[in-house]
Amino acid sequence: MQETSKPQEIRIGIIGLGGMAGEHVRHLSKLESVRITAVCDTNADAVEKFSSKIGLGQVQGYTDYAGLISDPEVDAVLSITPNDVHYRILECCMKHRKPFMTEKPFTRTYDEAFELYRQYLPNPLQGMVGFSYRYVPSFRYARDLIRGGAIGTVRSVFVQYLQSWGIPMFDTPMNWRYERAITGTGALGDLGSHMVDAARFMIGEFKEVAAHLNTFISRRPDPKSGGEGTVDVDDFAGFVALLDGGVSGVFQTSRNAYGSGNQLELTIHGDLGTIKVNCEKPEELVWIRPQSELDNPGSSVTEARRVPPKYELGQMQDFIDMVRGRVRDELPSLVDGYENQRVLEAIARAAGERRTIALSEIPSPEEALKGAN
Numbered sequence: 001m002q003e004t005s006k007p008q009e010i011r012i013g014i015i016g017l018g019g020m021a022g023e024h025v026r027h028l029s030k031l032e033s034v035r036i037t038a039v040c041d042t043n044a045d046a047v048e049k050f051s052s053k054i055g056l057g058q059v060q061g062y063t064d065y066a067g068l069i070s071d072p073e074v075d076a077v078l079s080i081t082p083n084d085v086h087y088r089i090l091e092c093c094m095k096h097r098k099p100f101m102t103e104k105p106f107t108r109t110y111d112e113a114f115e116l117y118r119q120y121l122p123n124p125l126q127g128m129v130g131f132s133y134r135y136v137p138s139f140r141y142a143r144d145l146i147r148g149g150a151i152g153t154v155r156s157v158f159v160q161y162l163q164s165w166g167i168p169m170f171d172t173p174m175n176w177r178y179e180r181a182i183t184g185t186g187a188l189g190d191l192g193s194h195m196v197d198a199a200r201f202m203i204g205e206f207k208e209v210a211a212h213l214n215t216f217i218s219r220r221p222d223p224k225s226g227g228e229g230t231v232d233v234d235d236f237a238g239f240v241a242l243l244d245g246g247v248s249g250v251f252q253t254s255r256n257a258y259g260s261g262n263q264l265e266l267t268i269h270g271d272l273g274t275i276k277v278n279c280e281k282p283e284e285l286v287w288i289r290p291q292s293e294l295d296n297p298g299s300s301v302t303e304a305r306r307v308p309p310k311y312e313l314g315q316m317q318d319f320i321d322m323v324r325g326r327v328r329d330e331l332p333s334l335v336d337g338y339e340n341q342r343v344l345e346a347i348a349r350a351a352g353e354r355r356t357i358a359l360s361e362i363p364s365p366e367e368a369l370k371g372a373n
Helices: 018-030 046-055 065-070 081-097 110-120 137-147 187-202 315-323 334-353 363-372
Strands: 010-015 034-040 061-062 076-079 100-102 128-129 154-162 208-214 218-223 228-230 236-243 248-256 265-272 273-278 284-290 299-307
Touching: 010 018, 010 065, 018 034, 018 065, 018 315, 034 046, 034 065, 046 061, 061 065, 065 076, 065 081, 076 081, 076 315, 081 100, 081 110, 110 334, 110 363, 128 315, 128 334, 137 187, 137 273, 137 284, 154 187, 187 208, 187 236, 187 248, 187 265, 187 334, 208 334, 218 284, 236 334
Parallel strands: 010 034, 010 076, 034 061, 076 100, 100 128, 154 248
Antiparallel strands: 154 265, 208 236, 218 228, 236 248, 265 273, 273 284, 284 299
């Protein structure tokens, strides 16, 4: 019997040792021939405690991300940081040609996204942006059903992503997610970026948007000062959009929705049926369709369908496969991150200028380069 060759070992460096780092390490630990060789955080104590807690053994610790990225013992970088350092870390990864996975949103601002994409175009590098809901089995199944014509021509999509941790009764204090200088936008970039990606993933590109942003709670207790801090980002984002194929979209997101846990859900309406998915029910897809082709159009059946096992794929597995050279069509790439940030920019402009913004009003680096030639 021929032995199966062991896959190439991938040595990972992790930047940012907050709460999500432990979750990513847990998933990485299940993968074959993957080893964490370096960790980085601006807090030296966090570096020491993290290394000790997860039992990494011999691991190099850094408080400077550039040192980790340039380390010859690091093959790929996992960046789990606040938004204001995404740009610098990814720029450094491109300089040292280190494949990466970065958290969403791609960058804090569109200007940063534009510049990263401009650097990427002449010398592409494999990278993943953390749009984790592409790895919800029901979302992947829905995508295939829609592309296969199961609900006919798609006419509209409704997307909402609701959480509740920002409501007054929880007395949530100031943190970086409430500071524009660090985060860029509030609920829009934090949760809305996932909504935009889910729509792009299942339906297609955005063509135009109109939007409304609102801040419900403008002052919050500030642990740093002992007083109050000013919230200068949105608590709520709502927008309507036109997507590829003339599909109409309605979107809302809030971190102040009482009773919501982590509720990202989509309803996609087509001429032949409707599909509903919810990240809180990852193994189930709801399909509303005629009972048979001969039925009266008003006679329908609502089926809660179990997702086939083939749609199971872990995000960390896809990341490691990417580093090894296997890049799946569904992988959220650097280009997806850039296009997502472009849509977020259009939404922010639409809300600020109180008008519909066409995506064509936001020129990409590719368009800028064509115009220069």
